[in-house]
Amino acid sequence: MSEVSEIPIREKNIVLIGFMGVGKTTVGQLVAKKLYRDFIDIDKEIEKIYGMPITEIFKKVGEAEFRRVEKEFIVNICNHQTLKIISLGGGAYLQEEVRKACLSKCIVYFLDLSWESWKERLPLIIDSRPVLQNKTLHEIEDLFFKRRRAYSLHNSKISTNNMDAETIANNIVESIKFAWDIYQPQGE
Ligand SMILES: Nc1ncnc2c1ncn2[C@@H]1O[C@H](COP(=O)(O)OP(=O)(O)O)[C@@H](O)[C@H]1O
Ligand SMILES: O=C(O)C1=C[C@@H](OP(=O)(O)O)[C@@H](O)[C@H](O)C1
Ligand SMILES: [Mg+2]
Structure with a gap:
C-alpha cells in the first residue's frame, strides 16, 4: 500500500490521546x-490479534512485545488510512514514532482530566489496566504527571x-468542524 500524503484536513484521522481512564474509548x-x-480502538484491535484481553497479553506476551505491536499497528494506520476516529491506549503516545506518525498525518485531541477527578475513576479501571496494578497511589500520581509531557504534544x-x-x-465535533471550516471551507 502506498503512503497517504498531503491529506486534506476534512479527511484526516482524528486521534484521541490521554491517560488511562480519561474516556478515550468511550x-x-x-x-x-x-x-x-x-x-x-487500538487496544481492541490488539486484543483481536492475540485473542485475549490486554491483561492476559501483558502476562503471557509481555509489555515490550505489546508496545512493539501497538507502535507498528498505529504507525501503519496513520500512514495508510484516512477518515477514521482512533482511540489510542494511554501509553502508546509515549513512543516517539507514534507521536510523529499521529502528528504528521492526523488531528490529535488530548483528553485532559484533573488528577482529583481521575482518582475517583480508579476503581472502575484498576482491574483491566495492568500498568496500574501493584502501584501505590503516589506512584500512579507520578506516572499521571510524567506522562503529561508527552500528551502536551x-x-x-x-x-x-x-x-x-x-x-x-x-x-470535539464542534471543535473539529470549526477547524475544517477555517482550513478547508466547504465548496473549495
Ligand atoms: N466523561 C466520563 N464521565 C464519567 N465516566 C466516564 C467518562 N468517560 C468514560 N468514563 C468511564 O471511565 C472508564 C474508562 O473509560 P474508557 O473510555 O475506557 O477510558 P480510556 O479508553 O481513556 O482508558 C469507563 O468505566 C467509562 O465508562
Ligand atoms: O497507559 C497505558 O500504558 C495503557 C493504557 C491502556 O489503554 P487505555 O488508555 O485505553 O486505558 C492499555 O493500552 C494498556 O492497559 C496500557
Ligand atoms: Mg481505551
Missing part, C-alpha cells in the same frame, strides 16, 4: 457515530472535568 465511539465515521486539548462522555464528544 468518547471515540461517540465521536465516530456523530461524524458517521469508522471507529478504531497535541493539536487540541479538551478539558473533561465534570463532563459526561456525550458532552465531551459534542465538544
